[in-house]
Amino acid sequence: MQGFRAERGGRILVGGVDMFKLPMDVAFDVVVQRDARDLGIIGSVTGRAGQLDTKYVRGLLPSPVSTNATIVLRSSDAVARKTVDVFEIWKGELVYDNVPVDIKP
Numbered sequence: 001m002q003g004f005r006a007e008r009g010g011r012i013l014v015g016g017v018d019m020f021k022l023p024m025d026v027a028f029d030v031v032v033q034r035d036a037r038d039l040g041i042i043g044s045v046t047g048r049a050g051q052l053d054t055k056y057v058r059g060l061l062p063s064p065v066s067t068n069a070t071i072v073l074r075s076s077d078a079v080a081r082k083t084v085d086v087f088e089i090w091k092g093e094l095v096y097d098n099v100p101v102d103i104k105p
Helices: 077-081
Strands: 002-007 012-020 026-034 037-047 052-060 068-075 093-100
Touching (some): 012 026, 012 068, 026 052, 026 077, 037 077
Antiparallel strands (some): 012 052, 026 068
């Protein structure tokens, strides 16, 4: 995770998801949580095995985030089906607690 910032009173969240030397193809919804409850999906990312890249997401949330957020990368068959080259994905969730968020006015 890198460079997450919140805009418009903390309701729009923007940030990067690092993809470095993936062991297999992935397809994720990027979910923001507060108190272990989903606030919303701010985007989707895909990556191919061996890829080195950062994918950026931006999404509107129903309520503002604070200076730290929990970001969950949740595997998604629906996201994979939207690609032309990802046929099998890793299944599961990656949870990143206390991701720093820079709040912009």
